[in-house]
Amino acid sequence: MESQNEKRDDIKEFLDRILELFDIQATIEVAEEPSLVTVNIEGEDLSILIGSRGRTLNALQQIVNVYANKGRDEWLKVIVDAQGYRERRRQTLEEYAKKMADQAASEKRTVPLEPMNSFERRIVHCSLLERQDIRTESQGEEPERYIVIIPEG
């Protein structure tokens, strides 16, 4: 079995080739923890690579994860980011969640959020975990699954 170091180099090579095929000039930085590889792609305009609401970036991450875990027993998680998109998206989601939670609490009604993938739903659930005045639930089927914010008390 390959070591995680070799895997890291494979992942970088894989993404370098994708960027080449996309005809995008960018650099790839890889950071590593046990069982986790984080890749950040930096370049001038990576909007094509990110896609609307990170759709393309998520698709790329999904394929990279399959590639990185081929023939492995232990699951190695790979996170792919471009121009710090994921951190910015997290902030946007947390602000949106807070605004909608305030609305649910003040108007005492259930507020549905827009559909999100499981990764983004987790960010929203976690960001509202401490609040006593509302609770959150997921409803509907993938890929249209969405969170509802329900007032408490």
Add this chain to the structure above:
Amino acid sequence: MHENSLKELLIFLAQSIVDDPDQVTVDLSQGDRADILTLKVAPDDMGKVIGKKGRIATALRTIVRAAATREGKHIIIEIVD
């Protein structure tokens, strides 16, 4: 992006996730409104390129279509065994 690069991209993506990369082929047929890329893999690898609930097939389509956006051309990807 040139159509052949799209074909190459799909071949590369598919070869990266299957067990039998030698059996991966992509056929390109160009139409007026859309180009059709037909991906063929070994029968045992069909599950790999489709994935649970078609998630991998969707991801492959998303990536190839993103690469095609500069061309402004619609891309259809068919998967056959």
